[in-house]
Amino acid sequence: MNPDQELRVKPPKFVKEQQWNGYSNPPWYKKDKKKVTVLFNFVERRKSYFLQAYFHRRGYLYKDLGDHVFEDVRWGKEYGNRMQCNPLYFTSGSIIKELFQIQKETGLSKEEIAKRYIFLSGGGQCGPCRYGMYPQEYLKVINDAGFKDFRILIFSSDIIQESMPRGSAFNFDLMFKIEILIAIILADFIHVAECALRPYAKDKELVIKLLTKAEETLLEAFKSPLYFFTIPIALKKISRMFSEVPKHKLQLPRIYVTGEFFANLAHNEGNYNLRRFIMDEGCEVYPGLFTQRVLYDNWRRTREALRGIKYAKDRKELRFYRSSLRKQKVSTAVVNFIYKWLCKAFNPQAFGGKAEILDLNRLAVLGKPYYHPEIFGGEGNLEVAEALYYANSVDGFISSKPFGCMPSSGVSDGVQAKIMSMHPQLNFLSIETSGDNEINILSRVSMLLFKAKQKMRKDASLKTSD
Numbered sequence: 001m002n003p004d005q006e007l008r009v010k011p012p013k014f015v016k017e018q019q020w021n022g023y024s025n026p027p028w029y030k031k032d033k034k035k036v037t038v039l040f041n042f043v044e045r046r047k048s049y050f051l052q053a054y055f056h057r058r059g060y061l062y063k064d065l066g067d068h069v070f071e072d073v074r075w076g077k078e079y080g081n082r083m084q085c086n087p088l089y090f091t092s093g094s095i096i097k098e099l100f101q102i103q104k105e106t107g108l109s110k111e112e113i114a115k116r117y118i119f120l121s122g123g124g125q126c127g128p129c130r131y132g133m134y135p136q137e138y139l140k141v142i143n144d145a146g147f148k149d150f151r152i153l154i155f156s157s158d159i160i161q162e163s164m165p166r167g168s169a170f171n172f173d174l175m176f177k178i179e180i181l182i183a184i185i186l187a188d189f190i191h192v193a194e195c196a197l198r199p200y201a202k203d204k205e206l207v208i209k210l211l212t213k214a215e216e217t218l219l220e221a222f223k224s225p226l227y228f229f230t231i232p233i234a235l236k237k238i239s240r241m242f243s244e245v246p247k248h249k250l251q252l253p254r255i256y257v258t259g260e261f262f263a264n265l266a267h268n269e270g271n272y273n274l275r276r277f278i279m280d281e282g283c284e285v286y287p288g289l290f291t292q293r294v295l296y297d298n299w300r301r302t303r304e305a306l307r308g309i310k311y312a313k314d315r316k317e318l319r320f321y322r323s324s325l326r327k328q329k330v331s332t333a334v335v336n337f338i339y340k341w342l343c344k345a346f347n348p349q350a351f352g353g354k355a356e357i358l359d360l361n362r363l364a365v366l367g368k369p370y371y372h373p374e375i376f377g378g379e380g381n382l383e384v385a386e387a388l389y390y391a392n393s394v395d396g397f398i399s400s401k402p403f404g405c406m407p408s409s410g411v412s413d414g415v416q417a418k419i420m421s422m423h424p425q426l427n428f429l430s431i432e433t434s435g436d437n438e439i440n441i442l443s444r445v446s447m448l449l450f451k452a453k454q455k456m457r458k459d460a461s462l463k464t465s466d
């Protein structure tokens, strides 16, 4: 055989002409604004509840999908890829469940439903492990369930660029960002009130009724075009209402919960209603604030921009990172300003509420020897830094993460072993939420709470004997 023939490489049998660019996500134009209903949910019911005000004022047809329930996971697993983390199963499952429900109630075909409904949510930037896969995964489950070309609008994702051309019916513009931030803060405030009142109230049913009343009052205030005036007035009113709730004078063990943001902040079946369980078992729990998570996202992007400026390879890259840094600084200042302004009106101290936002720079310094703050993904250094921050001031510390969460289970928990060896007094428990297995997980939490009660009594008796 001639040597040229010997070296010749056989051409492949199949040549792919084009790269697959994912599922299509057609735009939604203004002319169809009144023909399409926006379906939306955000981790926890109260955020989407308050965001209704935005859609109401702007004349959209909308439906709040509310809280996540266990059933969402089953739908998500049926149509989703294997080995996803469960926030993805919860969220994608909730869309599919809703679409099949709409089909059952209206008798519309799947093609009609795909034209008449659109889904809006967050997601897509959670961690390096599933980085950017959330939007494609949403589209995959929806398409596989037969709702071909169904449209989604997801913040923090490149997918929004292609789905929002000029003339779109919806944009993630400045006002949307401000209003979703207000919705998040209001949801956080109601949660702060629940954490302050529920474990101490003489009448728990009364607290639940007042929380519902407060939600309705705030939603009405937010629906007003003058909401910048009506919300502070409503917040003052509900703060007075909460401060009049009769409470037992008790000292309860204090429990801090950290973890991956969905497992930590779902406040529904997404994390087995973890904080409510802790309160109903006779402990006080620190509120889990979504505003803190928003600030962490800004903080992370700020650090990335600073690093990018330092190592930029050319002027174009330098300009990009400088512009990103300016955006993050403005965004952080706006979030802090709105939070403090509304918090002043709400005055959580009046009823024992804890609405403290932690200083992220301080946490970064605290955690740096054990978890570098520029290792991003999930909650980054926060779980470790918070364990150090609260090591001597709480009676129990829980780190909650979804089953299969790489940054939280795979990395943070490994480092927590070191933190526990340094602070053996830290009554630490790590749990993995999976959307099933509730009894097993809550019984482990019960054991931690039992130990927290013992710890509080022991610490109190040591103080008395001093």
Ligand code: SF4
Residues within 6 Å of the ligand: 085, 086, 087, 126, 127, 128, 129, 130, 131, 260, 377, 378, 379, 402, 404, 405, 406, 407, 408
């Ligand atoms: S951080 Fe955890 S929950 Fe978030 S995408 Fe990664 S594995 Fe999933």
